[in-house]
Amino acid sequence: MGMPVMVFETYRSQERQLNLFNHGATKLRTVGVHHYGLACDIVRIVGNEPCWKGDYSFLGQLAHSCALIWGGDWGSPQIPHTFVDSVHVQRCTIARQPELFAGNWYPDTLYNPYAEAEQHLMFASVTQPRKPAPPARAKAGSRSQTA
Numbered sequence: 001m002g003m004p005v006m007v008f009e010t011y012r013s014q015e016r017q018l019n020l021f022n023h024g025a026t027k028l029r030t031v032g033v034h035h036y037g038l039a040c041d042i043v044r045i046v047g048n049e050p051c052w053k054g055d056y057s058f059l060g061q062l063a064h065s066c067a068l069i070w071g072g073d074w075g076s077p078q079i080p081h082t083f084v085d086s087v088h089v090q091r092c093t094i095a096r097q098p099e100l101f102a103g104n105w106y107p108d109t110l111y112n113p114y115a116e117a118e119q120h121l122m123f124a125s126v127t128q129p130r131k132p133a134p135p136a137r138a139k140a141g142s143r144s145q146t147a
Helices: 014-022 057-065 097-101 116-122
Strands: 005-009 039-046 049-051 088-090
Touching: none
Parallel strands: none
Antiparallel strands: 005 039, 039 049, 039 088
């Protein structure tokens, strides 16, 4: 791509998060995935300084290719998002965050949020549950077996 970038923040304490919130640098009062070392902000370097301005759509493609969730679409580009953080990437789907925050789950080295088995978790909060299938009817002339 030919543009210099830097990883700006990885781990973030609650104290740091609150400081950023109080200065208007974030909309989130409580630290999230950064607190678990599973997120980072990747920013451009402009004049030897970090820069959060500009188009960061390239980061979406880069994140996806590295099995990371991009804060520009939160792993679901087809869904409009009210909160966008275009310099943010994380190694955890939004749907997995409650498990992570509760201490019930942490991704292993093979975890891929885009893997087929994870799709239901990525979109769990935005899809409607399916209605259960009606019970199967016995065919005429067949006998049911019981255990």
